[in-house]
Amino acid sequence: MNKTNAPIVLEAQGITKRFPGVLANDDVSLTLHKGEILALLGENGAGKSTLMNILYGLYHQTEGEIRINGQRVLFHNPRDAIMNGIGMVHQHFQLVPVMSVVENVILGSEVMRGGGRLDIKRAIQEVSELSRHYGLAVDPTAIIEDLPVGIQQRVEIIKALYRKANILILDEPTAVLTPQEAKELFRIMHDLTAQGISIIFITHKLKEVLEVADRIAVMRRGKMVGAVSPENQTESTLAEMMVGRNVILQVVKSDAHPTDQMLRVENLSVKDDRKVTVVNNVSLEVRAGEVLGVAGVQGNGQRELVEALTGMRPVSGGRFFIAGQDATHFTPRQITELQVAHIPEDREKHGLVMPYPIEDNMILNAYFKPPYANGSLVNRAAIRSHAEALVSDFDVRTPSVVTPASSLSGGNKQKVIVAREFSKPVKLLIAAQPTRGIDVGSIEFIHKQIIQQRDRGVAVLLVSAELDEILSLSDRVVVMFEGRIMGTLSMAEATREKLGLLMAGSLD
Amino acid sequence: MSTLATTSKSSWRELLRYSGWIIAGLVVVASIIGYLSNAQVTTSMLASTLRQSTPLILGALCGLLCERTGVVNIGIEGQMLFSAFIGFLANVYTGNLVIAVAAAILAGMLVGGLHAFMAVYLKMDQIIAGTVINILALGLTGFFYTAGLTTEGKLQPINLGPLADLPLVGPVLFNNPPITYMAIILVFVMHYVLFFTQWGLRTRAVGEHPSAADTVGINVNRMRYINVIIAGGIAGLAGGFLTLEAVGSFERAMTNGRGFVALAVMIFGKWTPFGAWGAALLFGFASALQTQLQFIGTIEIPHQFIGMLPYVLTIVVLAGLVGRSRPPAAVGKPYETD
Known part of the structure; x- marks a missing residue:
């Protein structure tokens, strides 16, 4: 499909955006043709979101200009961008959960009857017409929070189309979808472009880019590296453009040799903060x-399962054993003392004390013991040398060990956690979303560390929403859906399609 | 977010869900029985219920407009007290009750503006901002009040002709002074505005998910400013009720916790105007009952305990009967764009 002959609808030229101390976009240029899907590829922090926020009027460029259909435009706020036909589907949906689909769609551009009154009936009609016309099935009167994320995303797209958008920016739209939902989204994207709508599709998933894009623009460290056509690209050439060096995407590992049972979970049930049972038997x-992968779309009880197994959340039914010992009602400290390492899902909330220096973060699991503790006093010298050794072993990029954890990049934060957790003998590793939102280099490093631990005889429970991660690290896979285990698969059985179906709750 | 079926919906919980209706039903039955046995006492008690509930419902409407737009307002007490004082002064110096009511409303809006400035512009902790207002109002009114100021009267009941001649409901509902009527009208107006107008839709969106509103071009902070100021005017009307309609003069700290009870009323009413109205009537009824019991004086209970009745009811209702109600999601959080 070559759409480069179609007229140019959007052109950004020489966009530069400076934040205090950071050059987020450095002389970036981009063109978008009518009816084309342009993938914008780049790692976290490469400047994709900054560029899109400029195009949507949320930020203002320091230098450079934007032209729409050849006309120079200046956006002061999203309203200006909307008026110029730009619609954006944010990664975190901008929908009011307690309101209906139609209320969300019309918000800010309401259908009125005069006197400030809403004309909900006509709004419902308009929304139904839009959803029929573009093949975006949705019930206009449904309440947002009752809808699955895939449908919520559709509502976001309808919201943009309702505002007469002909340029759609989709920010990491597949991050929250099952593979099947993603397929459905790609179908919708193709339908939309067939009707003359142009799409900018932001992602860091290489597979999807090759599948869906007409053209691929790659950004790295605030600069546009180049725009290429997918026909002559492979995942590894794209990864190289993205990272700037050769990356090994495939995790190299030998066959597992499972021995003793390290973790046994029996009929475990756990409630979430709203007292709803989200881990069910x-x-x-x-x-x-061995590595047991727990696959599933986010929010299907994985978080609560991990929190229960690490002692952070009470168990409402069932039991679990670590190295043969009943740890159901253990505190996090007691569980750590059973030689359990934990890489928590939310690294900034549960993994690190953000304002603390790196050296103190390195001993959070051992500060109460010699050599770091000397009675009730701390031994600073021991802490310092311990941290310095770990920083160099785990390649944490930091000016010093007294730098606060908050000033590290995502990948380096995660390395600090991994270094701390692996600095003591480990029998069981519980890793939740270990590589979420970090750069490709750090992902590579952390994956290697996990496999090394496995080869040393550690039992690994890997919870991840990234199917690729599950497939490349696991020796067996279980799929969670609405708090239940949908099935256990060997790696031979675990195809993307099969896992996708289980993740969507289908049992056949 | 996937919702899983809860294990069992107990009938107790179902009962609690309809607690408002059940209580309302009991009150209606009790009043009919009361009217049949002693018409005069029942009529005066129900009229008193309505009077007692007026400042509460106005306070609660103020609170719910603020919270629906995402701003916590625990300064209702102070707003009411300050505007009660200003309304009273206006009455003393102009002798014109219309001007006095307008002054009370304006005073409420002024304090509302101060709250909005602290909460929205300065992004202060909103509990602190509310506390500042309460302390400020108590201090200012206490300092400037001089005993011995007199007024030429207070707002008188307006008889709505034939409607007022109906048995029981006539004297209770259709023979009231103006602010009481206004409070009832405001309940309906607020419900209509919140759920059937553009302004209401935007207000609720701003209180639930401000960035969703922002990305479609709604000015979040402007919505919050205006709503908090309008809400201040409603609290001002409640203050005006106290000095210009109920008592006719000012006393130090005369709001006597009504601003806080109004907050409880708002929560009991689950952030809806009709719910709040029902709750306000319940508390009004408890206050009326309390006065009536003290009047009769034959019951062997110390009057301090009878006086506690409305407050005990507040605690019981809030702690036990309301069940889980969900405040607007963004309430209390200043909106910050990054």
Whole structure:
């Protein structure tokens, strides 16, 4: 498909955006043709979101100009961008959960009856017409919070189309979708472009880019590296453009040799903060020397499962055993003392004390013991040398060990956590979303560390919403859906399609 | 977010969900029985219920407009007290009750503006901002009040002709002074504005998910400013009720916790105008009952305990009967764009 002959609808030229101390966009240029899907590829922090926020009027460029259909435009706020036909579907949906689909769609551009009154009936009609016309099935009167994320995303697209958008910016739209939902989204994207709508599709997933894009623009460290056509690209050439060096995407690992049972979970049930049972009668086991992957779309009880297994959340039913010991009602400290390492899902909330220096973060699991503790006093010298050794072993990029954790990049924060957790003997590793939102280099490093631990005889429970991560690291896979285990698969059985179906709750 | 079926919906919980209706039903039955046995006492008690509930419903409407737009307002007490004082002074010096009511409303809006400035512009902790207002109002009114100021009267009941001649409901509902009527009208107006107008839709969106509103071009902070100021005017009307309609003069700290009870009323009413109205009537009824019991004086309970009745009811209702109600999601959080 070559759409480069179609007229140019949007052109950004020489966009530069400076934040205090950071050059987020450095002389970036981009063109978008009518009816084309342009993938904007780049790692976190490469400047994709900054560029899109400028195009949507949320930020203002320091230098450079934007032209729409050849006309120079200046956006002061999103309203200006909307008026110029730009619509954006944010990564975090901008929908009011307690309101209906139609209320969300018309918000800010309401259908009125005069006297400030809403004309909900006519609004419902308009929304139904839009959803029929573009093949975006949705019930206009449904309440947002009752809808699955895939449908919520559709509402976001309808919201943009309702505002007469002909340029759609989709920010990481597949991050929250099952593979099947993503397929459906791609179908919708193709339908939309067939009707003359142009799409900018932001992502860091290489597979999707090759599947759906007409053209690919790659950004790295605030600069546009180049725009290429997908026909003559592979995942590894794209990864190289994105990172700037050769990356090994495939995790190299030998076959697992599972031995003793390290974690046994029996009929475990856990409630979330709203007292709703979100882990429902889950049973599983992990043996020393194997990686058990827990796949599933976010929000299907994985977080609560991990929190229960690490002692952070009370268990409402069932039991679990770590190295043969009943740890159901243990505190996090007691569980750590059973030689359990934990890489938490939310690294900034549960993994690190953000304002603390790196050296103090490195001993959070051992500060109460010699050599770091000397009675009730701390031994600063021991802490310092411990941290310095770990920083160099785990390649944490930091000016010093007294730098606060908050000033590290995502990848380096995660390395600090991994370094701390692996600095003591480990029997069981519980890793939740270990590589979420970090750069490709750090992902590579952390994956290697996890496999190394496995080969040393550690039992690994890996919870991840990234199917690729699950597929490349696991030795067995279980899929969670609405708090239940939908099935256990060996790696031979675990195809993307099969996992995708289980993740969507389908049992056949 | 996937919702899982809760294990069992107990019938107790179902009962609690309709607690408002059940209580309302009991009150209606009790009043009919009361009217049949002693018409005069029942009529005066229900009229007193309505009077007692007026400042509460106005306060609660103020609170819910603020919270629906995402601003916590625990300064209702102070707003009411300050405007009660200003309304009273206006009455003393002009002798014109219309001007006095307008002054009370303006005073409320002024304090509302101050709250909005602290909460929206300075992004202060909104509990602190509310506390500042309460302390400020108590201090200012206490300092400037001089005993011995007199007025030429207070707002008188307006008889709505034939409607007022109906048995029981006539004297209770259709023979009231103006602010009481206004409070009832405001309940309907507020419900209509919040759920059927553009302004209401935007207000609720700003209180639930401000960035969603921002990305479609709604000015979040402007919405919050205006709503908090309008809400201040409603609290001002409540203050005016106290000095210009109920008592006719000012006393130090005369709001006597009504601003806080109004907050409880707002929560009991689950942030809806009709819910708040029902709750305000319930508390009004408890206050009326309390006065009536003290009047009869034959019951062997120390009057301090009877006086506690409305407050005990507040605690019981809030702690036990309301069940889980959900405040607007963004309430209390200043809106910051990054």
